[in-house]
Amino acid sequence: xxxxxxxxxxxxxxxxxxxxxxxxxxxxxxxxxxxxxxxxxxxxxxxxxxxxxxxxxxxxxxxxxxxxxxxxxxxxxxxxxxxxx
Numbered sequence: 001x002x003x004x005x006x007x008x009x010x011x012x013x014x015x016x017x018x019x020x021x022x023x024x025x026x027x028x029x030x031x032x033x034x035x036x037x038x039x040x041x042x043x044x045x046x047x048x049x050x051x052x053x054x055x056x057x058x059x060x061x062x063x064x065x066x067x068x069x070x071x072x073x074x075x076x077x078x079x080x081x082x083x084x085x
Contacts, residue, residue, distance in 0.1 A: 014043035022049045026075045028068060029053065030061040034081020052079075 011019075018040070021027070029052045033041045044052040055061045058080045065076035 009046075012039060012043065014039040015046065018043040018047045018050050021077065022047060024075075026077055027051060028065075028074070029077045029079055030055055030064040030068075031077075031079030032056070032058065032061070032081055037079055037081040040079060 027050045029040075029044055029050065031037065031041075031052070032055060033052075041052055044050040053064065055064060058078070061078040061080070065078040068074065068076035
C-alpha cells in the first residue's frame with residue numbers, strides 16, 4: 001500500500017524525510033530555495049507541522065538555525081541548494 005500526503009499524492013523521499021524530522025521535533029527550516037532543494041521545500045509546504053523560512057544567504061540560514069536553538073532549545077534545520085565550490 002502506497003503512503004500518500006495530505007493532498008492525496010504519493011509520498012516522495014523528501015516527504016518521508018520531512019515527516020521523520022517532524023517526528024523528532026525538527027519542524028523549522030531556514031534556507032534559500034534552489035533547483036536542487038525544491039523537492040524538500042515542496043515537502044515542507046505539504047507537511048502541516050513544518051515551516052520553511054526563506055533567508056538571503058546560506059550563512060544566514062546557519063546563524064538563524066543556531067539562534068533558534070539557543071533561544072528555544074529546539075533544533076532548526078539550515079538548508080542549502082548547492083554544495084559550493
